Amino acid sequence: MLDAFTALARGTRLAYGPGLRRYVFVPIAINLLVYAAMLWYVLAHFGGWLEGWMAMVPAWLAWLEWLIWPLFVVSLVLVVFFTFTLVTHLIAAPFYGFLAEKVEVAATGRVPLDDRGLAKTAVDALGRELVKLAYILPRMALLFAISWIPVVNLLAPLLWALFSAWMMAITYLDYPMDNNKVSFADMRRRLAARWWPTLTYGGGVTLITWIPLANLFLLPGAVAGGVLLWDRHYRHLRDLSPR
Template sequence: MNGFSYVWQGFSLMWRPGIRRFVLIPLLINIVLFGLGMWAGVHYAHQWLDGLLPGWLEWLNWILIPLLFIGLMLVAYFSFTIIANFIAAPFNALLAQKLEMLLTGQPTPEDDTSLWQLTLKTVAAEWRKFRYFLAYAIPLLLISFVPGLNLLAPFLWFAFSAWMMTLQYVDAPAGNHLLEFEAQKSWLKTIPATSLAFGTAMTGMTMVPVLNFFALPVGVCGATALWVERRPRLTHDPVKR
């Protein structure tokens, strides 16, 4: 339940005085991209799915189309989440930095970094996550087209999306503490239930129209709260834990 609770905390924290102005740009980016994703899903998804099966297998439509539609929406929404995070990465890092300072009263190691340096660092981190995503997404996409196995595809996509959502959002606060991507994965694996519950809640949120507009700032704020409460010991921490 802790993992789910961090999403609720994210909702509350994003409206804190002193934090709201750092939420604005990630929120606008998310609204534009998810608006485009919802429009594309409504206009094109059903057309593609209706013509997927040959005539003699149309009786399977009532089983396959709902599952494939869910899988397709997961792929689409998660793809838009990756794009949104890629564009908003510097602003996400700044939001996480300011929120952590508010929660702990302590500056992060990136406090004196210029916006340009922060942009370069966060874009490089997003590229590493994107390569990791492709390494698993391509096999999953192929499974989606294999008869029989494609029945499992939506469930595999959901589990993978939950893990990637956690990695995506935790990178904002963890990256501010110079924790590299591999180290972030290792840390999250020490709290697997919390990590997957947080990612599951965020994945579900991205699939709910209108609510998904707020997913980006909520995810960053929730992940920052998770980091503050559960983070590993770091050699550069000002206070020993």
């Protein structure tokens, strides 16, 4: 049985192996620039955001300030994390789609059903990334709103953690599924049908993304690991779309 963390370890070795590593360095370089710009912006505005949010806390909850303040910090960090993740994935998607295609050939010997070449893979992967954003952003906005509601926001860190695992699974397991002509709706149903490998893999990728700078070098391994999990856990599932 291939578990999520074994897939991530094997995937990282594959991504940086001969013949594949050249597909990972361009998105890494671009994302380093995005990383630096977003870090500067957050540090420059963090104090003002914190003061504004604390001013919204009603007087009768002032005694909970010792708890509300760290919850705000955690929620803000999670929001920044999601924003950075969405931006970097949008940039890297064309490269990661092609990487997933090459990993599938190298690891399984199978050619994806939609062998499109670099240019078409890049365009299609970018379009698929926009579909993911249309799915993720409304749910992210709802969680963001919950994070600003006093008392209710006590649940926000847990909800963000669960959502992050699901979002990461969708993001990285979608690359091989898109290459194999699995629709976005059917992809989500397959992930739900195998919820344990889905959430453990998504949780593992989430942990990777929290390693500053190193995450940019480890995420290509998540793409390759997603290909291995696709082949082991999801490929054999029938089309789960409603008839």
